[in-house]
Amino acid sequence: MTSATLNRKSRIPIFIGLCILAASILYPVFFLAIAAFRPRLDYLRDPLGFPHEWTFANILAVWNGYGAGAAFLRSLLVVSTALVIVLVFAILAGYALAKFNPPFAKVITGSFVSVMLVPGQVLILPIYLMLSAVGLVGSYASVILLYVATSLPFAVFFLSLSFRSLGDELLDAARVDGAGFFRTLVQIVIPMAKPSIATLAVLQFLGMWNELLYALILLPDDSKRLLTPALSMIGEKLVNNQPLVSAGLLIAASVPLLLLSLTSKYVVEGISIGSSK
Template identity: 35%
Template sequence: MFRKKKLTVSKVIVYLFLIGTAISTIYPVIFMILSSFKDKIDYMKNMFGFPTVWRLNNYKAIFNSFDIRQMMFNSFYVTIAGVVISLIVTSMAAFSLTKLKYKGRNGIFSLFMFVLMVPGQALMMPIYVIMSKLGLVNTRLSVILVYVATSIAFSTYLLYQNCRDIPDEIMEAARIDGASYPGVYIRIIVPMLRPTMATLAILNFLSYWNEIVYSRLLLQKTQLHTMTLGLLTLNGKYGTNMPLLMSGLIINLIPALMIFMIFNKYLSKGIAMGSGK
């Protein structure tokens, strides 16, 4: 009897803790949505309730003062190009580093692993200098290259682990049948790496989409700004107009939210995989 009662008390505490944490993750988003439909006065007077009148003014103001279409285009452009290039070069590298034997292979692999622990932000200045020497500052290509470069080590590492598990016999059999190495890569390796590649695509999509350090540095022209960069501008310009700020957050949130809802399973698997387990 006593034991049972004690159990329920601890259960209640555990649930309170879990639910409290859940509220802390959901509530800010609800707050964001509700606030985005208020005006400044309504927000101040009635911060936690529903809007007295549901207004679309904030969204209109954002669409008027920012070229959202252009920003969306820029964001999708750099993100998708980055994800595709990254997947191609890293899966090729993983194939080469696991299945083909040549001199210096281990050295190259150690180099990749060394880069894995380089703090990317420490390289802001030299990367800026290199980009300006290559004439790439204020081009979308510059951030695409930086995104790919900063994620190469991790992506290759993950694909390397996966590629190593593909049995050599499959490749050998294809070779006997006269397949070339590019053929082996396209017809055998890529299909077998597909689940890992899908996970990496989503993880990289999110991190490229949300990146601000290098995009801020290299994309200084307004017409090249990404959505996330636009949000930073909004934050600086209208930092005191909370409802307006909140509606900006919501617009930026939608693509990430969609990715989250559609690919939740892949995403969680990828995060767990990335732990090096």
């Protein structure tokens, strides 16, 4: 709406500002990528310059020699499992809150907002004691349960707002045609809310993938470390070897970058829908 009312000259400063902002974001990623493929001596000669030599040795060393490969696969399994559980429950609960007006719906929504305002650091001790009491500390189930529990309030709140914007006419027509709850949800609601669901999935995945504190506390065994804690340990050992550190960070960033590139269309659409509400 705003861009359509601006003339060409007024758009030029905005375009320049966006280009500068994009460059400030892309350059660190570019620097990380080229540093990961440079030999250490080449990097020390000119840390900010363009590499004279290229090598995959850093990636292979971090992946195989320092255990980042196994940690990467463990993180992918844990985060994917938690994300699927969060999306399933968030879609069901968000749809119910938005379209079925259950008793105490406002109280439930308000409780979700209240939980989101609680700092995660406050919950470290009670969460650890609860999981330790049931013998889950040191298992992947503890991290999955934690990610699901801490992600659901925002996920349900986010999707309930998105589902409220869906017209009731299509849902009523589906009921008249004999569609049940799950058929309506799968064939009508989810396809119509695909941008919002994709946006939520990306946000939740990034939060889980980059989480460090709980993954470090709940999985103290080195053989079960997830990627972010494993890289933090590697970074302490290789603080003077920037190419190896960059290789580890590039491995960690590869999945989020791939996910964002595949879902960017839906994410932009979902953000634009959310900003218009």
